[in-house]
Amino acid sequence: MIIRKLCMRQGRQLLALSRRAPVSSRFQSTLPETPVETLQASIRDEISRPENPLLEMVQAQYEASTPAQQEFTSDEPHRSNFKKLGTTVKSSYDPEDVIRNPPKPSQISLEMLLAAGTHLGHSTSRWNPQNSRYIFGIREGVHIISLDVTAAHLRRAAKVVEEVAARGGLILFAGTRKGQKRAVVKAASLAKGYHIFERWIPGSLTNGEQILGHCETKVVNALDEELPNFKADLADRPSLKPDLVVCLNPLENVVLLHECGLNNVPTIGVIDTDADPTRVTYPIPSNDDSLRATCLIAGILGRAGEAGQVRRLKMAQEGRTSYTPITAQELRLDPFTGMAPGGEGQKK
Amino acid sequence: MAWHKPTSLAQAMQSLRLTSTLTKPSSQASRTTLNTLRTRTYATEAESVPAAAAPEINFGAFSQKPARIIPSSPSYFSGSPRFIDHVLQLEALQAKHASLPTVATSEAPRMAWFKLAQFRDFVGEPVPMKKYKSLVKILQRLNRIQPDMVPVEVRDTLAAFLRPGNPYAVENVPRTVDENGRARGKGKRKESSAVVQLVEGEGEVLVNGKSLVEAFKRVHDRESALWALRCTQRLDKYNAWITVRGGGVTGQAEAITLALGRALLLHEPGLKPILRKAGAITVDARRVERKKPGHVKARKMPTWVKR
Numbered sequence: 001m002i003i004r005k006l007c008m009r010q011g012r013q014l015l016a017l018s019r020r021a022p023v024s025s026r027f028q029s030t031l032p033e034t035p036v037e038t039l040q041a042s043i044r045d046e047i048s049r050p051e052n053p054l055l056e057m058v059q060a061q062y063e064a065s066t067p068a069q070q071e072f073t074s075d076e077p078h079r080s081n082f083k084k085l086g087t088t089v090k091s092s093y094d095p096e097d098v099i100r101n102p103p104k105p106s107q108i109s110l111e112m113l114l115a116a117g118t119h120l121g122h123s124t125s126r127w128n129p130q131n132s133r134y135i136f137g138i139r140e141g142v143h144i145i146s147l148d149v150t151a152a153h154l155r156r157a158a159k160v161v162e163e164v165a166a167r168g169g170l171i172l173f174a175g176t177r178k179g180q181k182r183a184v185v186k187a188a189s190l191a192k193g194y195h196i197f198e199r200w201i202p203g204s205l206t207n208g209e210q211i212l213g214h215c216e217t218k219v220v221n222a223l224d225e226e227l228p229n230f231k232a233d234l235a236d237r238p239s240l241k242p243d244l245v246v247c248l249n250p251l252e253n254v255v256l257l258h259e260c261g262l263n264n265v266p267t268i269g270v271i272d273t274d275a276d277p278t279r280v281t282y283p284i285p286s287n288d289d290s291l292r293a294t295c296l297i298a299g300i301l302g303r304a305g306e307a308g309q310v311r312r313l314k315m316a317q318e319g320r321t322s323y324t325p326i327t328a329q330e331l332r333l334d335p336f337t338g339m340a341p342g343g344e345g346q347k348k
Numbered sequence: 349m350a351w352h353k354p355t356s357l358a359q360a361m362q363s364l365r366l367t368s369t370l371t372k373p374s375s376q377a378s379r380t381t382l383n384t385l386r387t388r389t390y391a392t393e394a395e396s397v398p399a400a401a402a403p404e405i406n407f408g409a410f411s412q413k414p415a416r417i418i419p420s421s422p423s424y425f426s427g428s429p430r431f432i433d434h435v436l437q438l439e440a441l442q443a444k445h446a447s448l449p450t451v452a453t454s455e456a457p458r459m460a461w462f463k464l465a466q467f468r469d470f471v472g473e474p475v476p477m478k479k480y481k482s483l484v485k486i487l488q489r490l491n492r493i494q495p496d497m498v499p500v501e502v503r504d505t506l507a508a509f510l511r512p513g514n515p516y517a518v519e520n521v522p523r524t525v526d527e528n529g530r531a532r533g534k535g536k537r538k539e540s541s542a543v544v545q546l547v548e549g550e551g552e553v554l555v556n557g558k559s560l561v562e563a564f565k566r567v568h569d570r571e572s573a574l575w576a577l578r579c580t581q582r583l584d585k586y587n588a589w590i591t592v593r594g595g596g597v598t599g600q601a602e603a604i605t606l607a608l609g610r611a612l613l614l615h616e617p618g619l620k621p622i623l624r625k626a627g628a629i630t631v632d633a634r635r636v637e638r639k640k641p642g643h644v645k646a647r648k649m650p651t652w653v654k655r
Contacts, residue, residue, distance in 0.1 A: 066496040072448070168416050172425055185422075185436060194422050201427045214473070215429050216420035221411050230414055240419055316415075325415035 098292065099182050102190070102299020104307075105158035110147045113154075118286040118293040119145045121273030131273050134285035143273040145285050153284045154297060157268045158304035160282055161244065165191055165308025166315075167323045169243030174200060174256060175298060177249050183295035184248070191305020192224075194242065196256075205259040208239030215239070222316035222325060233331045241265060246301055248294045251275050270297055428473040431483075438486045441502055448499075450492045459491055462511045523614055531614035535606025537632055540595030542603035546611035549587030555604070556591060569601035576609035576628035580619050586612070606631065 093115075103112065113119065121127070121135065121143030136146035164171055171193035175184040181197040188195035204211045217240060219230040245260050247253050250269040257279045260267045269280030270288040277283040287293045315322055333339065406412065421429035423436075462470055464480050487509055490502055525531045531546045553574065555563035564570045577583045588608060592600045609628035613620060623629045637646035644650055 068494065068496040072497060170418065188422050194419060194425050196425055198426060198432075200425075204425055204427060211427050212424065215424050215427070217417055217424075218420050219414045220416055220418055221413055222415040223411060225411065227412070227414055234417065237417065240417065240424065242425065319410045321415060323416075325413065326417060328414055331414055331417075 095292070098295050098299055099186055102186070102296070102303055104303045105155060105162075105300055108151050108154055108158075108300060110151060112296070113147050113150055113286075113293075116293045116296045117290045118150050118296070119147050120287045120290065121145050126274040128274055128276055130277050131271065131275070131285065134271075134277075135273060145273065145287065150284065150286050153282070154286075154300060157246075157282050157284050158300055160266075160268065161191065161246065161301045162304040162308035162311075164244045165193075165305040166311045167308075168312055168321070170194060170240060171305055172196065172242035172245045173248075173298060173302070174245060174253060175248035175294065176200065176252055177291075177294070179291045180248055180294055180298070183291075183298040187246075187298040187302030187305070190299075190302035192309050193302075193305055200253055200256040202255045202259075204239075205241055205263045205265070208241070212239035219326075219331065222321050223313065224316075230328070230331055237335050244268065246298070247280065248298055249288055250279055251288070254279075268301070270294060428471075428475060430471045431473050431475050431479070434471065435479075435483055435486070438483065438490070438505065441505060442486055442489055445490070445493060445499060445502060448497050449494045451494050453488070453492060456488075456492045457495060458516050459487075459506065460511050460513075460515050461487055461509050466511050467509075525614050531611040533607040533609070533611030533614070535603045535608070535610060537602040537606060538595045538599030538635065540592060540599035540603040542590060542592040542600065542607040544604065544607040544611045545589040546608065546615065547587050547589075548585060548615070551584040552587045554589050564597060564601055566597070569597055573601045573604040574608065575605050575626065576612050576623060579626040579628060580612070580616075580622055582612065586615070602632070 098116075119136070121131075124138055124141055124143055127135075127143055131143075134145055134149050136144045138144065161171060171188075171191055172195070173184045173188045173191070173193055174196040175181070176197060176199060184195045184197045187193070201211050217234055217237070219227045219234065221227055241263055242260075242265055245256065245265055245267045247256060247267060247269045250257055250267075250271065251274070257267055257269070259265075261279075266281040267279075268282045268284065269275075270286050270293075271277045271280065271283040272286070272288040275288070277285070284297060286297060312322065419425075419429070421433050423429035423432035426432050461467075461484055464475070464477055467480055468475055487506060490506055493502065523532075529547050533544045533546065535542050535544070553560045555573070560570055560573065564573060571578065574583065574588075577586060577588075588611075590604055590607070592604055594600075595603070605628055609623050613623065613629065620629070639646055642649075
């Protein structure tokens with residue numbers, strides 16, 4: 001904007017401007033000797049950025065430990081002591097506990113399930129009548145799932161997970177709701193399985209070549225040690241398929257369950273009163289909207305998988321396997337034709 | 349079996365060639381070590397006896413037999429396992445070191461993380477922008493840990509996500525008046541762009557080799573061209589040599605205003621508040637809006653016709 005006729009239009013502002021006249025008169029061009037201290041220069045001096053942060057970081061690694069670090073670590077006992085002061089609260093509920101240290105399948109009790117709220121179903125109007133055998137009754141217009149049925153189905157599912165793990169199967173834990181990520185990752189790490197906590201990409205099983213083709217695989221021995229010698233044989237293999245899928249929210253993962261059905265992959269699913277129990281192989285009738293309930297179920301199944309893995313590795317230590325291992329000969333053959341690679345070319 | 353592979357076969361042959369004799373029973377081996385101890389000299393030359401090679405690989409052993417083909421990563425079925433593994437690792441680090449004191453974002457060391465394309469090359473997966481941004485958020489949170497308290501593992505992890513080179517090392521040099529006392533300023537308005545060379549002098553102005561009156565017929569344009577000098581009462585203290593290109597008369601005049609204001613700032617930085625208030629160094633970024641298809645002009649729609 002260009003302001004013209006300054007005196008006429010903005011006389012008042014001009015007066016205000018002239019009050020600060022000493023500032024502007026300092027900068028007369030007729031006095032070039034007077035050093036002009038600019039604000040910019042002073043700021044530039046103050047903020048001196050490290051030249052190369054990467055280099056600095058590498059250098060800092062070689063310093064043993066900084067005084068601040070020593071101080072922080074020396075204060076640690078004080079801090080932990082301070083936290084212990086006061087009353088000790090017993091038998092309190094820690095929401096992190098079920099994720100950090102999930103219970104074993106042998107510890108399943110109706111009290112535990114009740115506390116986690118697995119018995120709460122949906123409003124009676126939303127029910128799927130196929131679930132009637134799991135339903136205990138109606139309370140305030142909400143279906144109540146029978147806890148003993150839940151416990152029985154959960155134990156059965158835990159057994160299935162354990163046996164699949166003991167036979168070296170790939171177990172996929174899928175929980176794509178917002179808060180289920182940590183529980184799913186924890187369960188997968190316990191059971192040495194695999195996890196999905198974001199969207200299931202449709203076609204990962206039916207069109208695996210395209211979607212999982214670039215993901216790395218490896219050949220392991222019975223002790224789960226990688227055998228790098230066989231890396232070249234993995235080049236033209238079809239993508240892997242899970243041997244068991246545990247789905248914590250079957251209602252949102254219709255595509256996953258459909259693909260599992262097409263590929264003959266057994267599934268375990270948390271079935272609420274509004275879900276279709278025939279979509280999964282092993283239903284666990286339970287509340288699937290409570291994070292506490294689904295985290296508990298995921299944790300228990302993870303522990304079951306852990307037990308199965310321990311059993312399998314113990315057998316492997318003795319030199320036995322409970323499954324038919326893939327042979328080097330099979331690895332060498334073309335997985336699609338069953339012929340030796342390049343065999344046809346030699347015949348011609 | 350792996351022995352059908354050329355590399356392993358060559359290794360086996362190598363081991364055969366190097367070991368002159370097969371491995372002996374343990375009693376014999378102990379006797380030989382005793383012998384060597386007795387005959388040992390203190391000469392500095394290397395011993396002629398080569399070290400015994402490692403035993404042959406037993407390909408028939410249980411631990412060498414393949415058993416299963418499994419995914420390398422627990423995130424295999426997500427379709428982008430390497431990215432998700434990175435995210436999980438960073439989240440674990442963040443949770444582990446959550447109690448460490450932090451500094452404000454402005455005080456944290458400035459880090460040049462991977463650009464999206466570089467990160468895609470780094471993980472080798474087509475990561476969407478939104479997901480990469482969430483990863484960078486975790487990186488920035490880890491970077492905010494008080495600089496002298498950052499654990500080594502955090503340093504190492506963060507360093508892995510830095511793009512090569514250091515873009516922040518290059519500091520732009522502030523413009524100054526050159527050795528001949530000339531200040532150079534550039535300005536743009538509408539389609540015009542102007543370059544002003546400003547030296548101390550008696551108030552002579554040349555626009556494209558012409559005098560100001562020849563270049564601008566309207567008084568208004570002349571006034572706006574020299575507005576920066578006029579509002580600071582410096583009309584008789586500087587000579588300006590101006591080149592202006594493109595656009596119309598008004599655009600050229602106001603491009604000169606901006607260029608002149610910027611050049612004057614190099615001579616007298618203290619004039620900045622006055623020039624700012626007078627509008628001489630304020631950029632007018634408005635340009636002619638493009639014509640769109642289906643419109644008569646930029647926004648005008650064709651007249652509605654009933655049929």
